[in-house]
Amino acid sequence: MYDAIVAGLGPAGSTAAYYLSRAGLNVLGVDKETFPRYKSCGGCVSTKIDGLLDFEISPAVEETVYGASFTYKSERPLDIISDKPVGYNVMRDAFDHLLLEKAREAGAEVIEGVRVRSVEDTGASVKVGLANGDSHEARVLVGADGASGLVGREVFGLRPREAAVSITAEVPLKRESRGYSGRLFIDFGCVPHGYAWIFPKKDFLSVGIAASAQKAGRIKEYFNAFVSSHGALKGLDIGPTAGWTVPVYYEGAPSPVKGRVVLVGDTGHLVEPFLGEGIYYAAYTAKAASSVILxxxxxxxxxxxxxxxxxxxxxPGFRSALKLSDLVYNHPRLWYGIIERDPQIMQRYYDVIRGMEDCSSFYSWALNKVKSKPWKVLRSWLESRFIPA
Ligand SMILES: Cc1cc2nc3c(=O)[nH]c(=O)nc-3n(C[C@H](O)[C@H](O)[C@H](O)COP(=O)(O)OP(=O)(O)OC[C@H]3O[C@@H](n4cnc5c(N)ncnc54)[C@H](O)[C@@H]3O)c2cc1C
Structure with a gap:
């Protein structure tokens, strides 16, 4: 009998396995892949991770980011760069491997390359069946098996439909061959209810597009249009692409605890719904769950x-991020005009990404700012939706 079994060893699962093992619990972690493994991702981790983990992630950091070069439909370039870091770009194979090794060093027992196939909460314990026929038992199961994960789907009835869809590519381009550093590229308006990005790493550009599964139909076509029009990708061979789901938080998502099973990270739809930031929240929810499990x-x-x-x-911050998404992705041209006129809005949003300000207070501040400017169309639209009479 283990104290805890952790299903899935991405950032959520490895962080949970690390904190539980380090506190002296008897922990088994299981992942269907063998690490290091590829994960389709932009790979930008916000700097608030520094205050969360008690070990260094710097060995996996390939680029420190101070802001972004924004575009609207690949045009109207707008650089909003800060003097303080906003995030760290990582390749997920190396980053996730680093976290898994921390969990192992802390004492977690790890099984790689074997899928969790079944979960049964008997009331007295949780029985976990593996694809190799083995079965293990624990006092608590931590579901950390990612987007559309078995634990979230089957035990909690979570719906993969409430998610964003994405296409990504890792485009080879060495840092020395670029004329820029320390920035992301983000494009609004290139896809309905979503955005596209280029995140520079040491030897690659991670390129992608993501949009609401319900609102963007032909995501691959939008991706193709983006990569053929954006200046930073000119002349580069995009190569193979991968599709993945981003299980953003949605209103009405069920509680992440049922009996002896606890969900952390993507399998619980615990992804911030404006930019789709999930790595930090995977680690955050895993650490919070670990302290409760202890x-x-x-x-x-x-x-x-x-x-x-x-x-x-x-x-509460996720709910404000949902309102922000509603504004930005339903009205990307309007939004772009606003940040062009007042880049300070994005500078302050960087503080939300850094964890220095909550999204709820940012949203209220941004609304007041908009109200004080002559952006009449936007103002009346906002008032009709969000400001109580
Ligand atoms: C295209 C794209 C771009 C993104 N860009 C960013 C970004 O730039 N910054 C950011 O913060 N977030 C980003 N995200 C979100 C981020 O990738 C996720 O939120 C994060 O990976 C969540 O971590 P996790 O540990 O919950 O899940 P995962 O990282 O998906 O890990 C889940 C693990 O579970 C394993 N697993 C699955 N099923 C089973 C099973 N049945 N049995 C055993 N193991 C199993 C998998 O092999 C995997 O290792 C992006 C997501 C996508 C799709």
Whole structure:
């Protein structure tokens, strides 16, 4: 009998395995892949990760980012660069491997290359069946098996439909051959209800597009149009592409605790819904869940303390991010005009990404700012939707 089994060892699972093992619990982590493994991702981790993890991620960081060069439909370039870092660009194979090794060093037992196939909560324990026929038992199961993960789907009935779809490519381009550094490229308007990006790494540009699964139909066509029009990709061979889901948070998502099963990261739709930031929130939710599990195993609290913590700490911000998405992605031209006229809005949003300001207070501030300017169309639209009479 393990204290905890962790299904999936991406940033969420490895962080949970690390904190649980380090506190002395008997932990088994299982992943269907063998690490290092590829993960389709922009790979930009916000700097707020520095205050979360108690070990260095710098060995996996390939570029420190200070801001972005924005475009609207690949035109009207607008550089908004800060003097302080906003994020770190990583390749997910190396980054996730680093986190997994930390979990292993902390004492977690790890099985790689074997899929979790079944979960049964008997009330007294959780039984986890693996694809190799083995079965293991634990007092708690941490579901960390990513987008459309089995644990979220089958135990909690979470719906992969409530997500964004994406296409990505890793385009070879060495840092020395570029005329820029320390910035992302972000394009609005290139796809309905979504955006496109180019995130520079040491030897690659991670290029991608993501949009609401329900609102963007032909995502591959939008991707092709973006890569053939954006100046930073001129003359480059885009190569093979990968499709993936971004399971953003949605209103009405079920509680991430059921019986002895706890969801962390993507499998629980715990991705910030404006930019699709999920790496930090995978680690954050995993660390929060781990501290609650420690209290639970020690008889000091129930597992319900975990959703209560999420409600107090991150979900109000996610709800404001949903409102921001509604504004930006339904009206990308209007939004772009606003940040062109007042780049300070994005500078302040960088503080939200850095974790120095909550998205809810940013959203209220941005609304007041908009109200004080002569952007009449936008103002009346906002008032009709969000400002109580
Ligand atoms: C195109 C794209 C771009 C993105 N860009 C960014 C970005 O720039 N910055 C950012 O912060 N976030 C980004 N995200 C979101 C980010 O990738 C995720 O939020 C993050 O990977 C979540 O981590 P996780 O550990 O929950 O899931 P994952 O990283 O997906 O890990 C899940 C693990 O579970 C394993 N697994 C799955 N099923 C099973 C099973 N049945 N049994 C055992 N193991 C299993 C998988 O092999 C995997 O290793 C992006 C996502 C996409 C799709």
């Amino acid at each position: 209290d639970y195993i020690g008889g000091r609290a129930g597992l319900q303390a975990y959703p209560e913590r999420l409600e107090a700490e991150i979900l």
